[in-house]
Amino acid sequence: MDISAASVILAHNNLSQAVGISVMKMAKDQFTDQSQQMIQMLERSVQPNLGGNLDIRV
Template sequence: MDIAAISTVMNQNRLSQEVSIRVLKMSNDQASQIGQDIIKMMEQSVQPNLGGNIDIKL
């Protein structure tokens, strides 16, 4: 192989790695956002008085 071909292959590999890292970062950010949204939904759904009283008729 000549130097130009080696350089081209190295640049393609570097670009591939950079794209993979960016996609991974985007996926990580999205997972973090989904986790925060789930926590927010759970906090809003809490009803502290639910189940505190029982109505019984004999």
């Protein structure tokens, strides 16, 4: 194998690795955003006084 072919293969591998890392970072960021939105939604849905009293008339 000559040096130019090895150089092309190495550059291709480096590019593939960089693209893979970039995609994983985007997925991680999206997951982080979604989990923060879920936490905010759950915090807004909490009603601590709901079900604390029971009114009964006979």
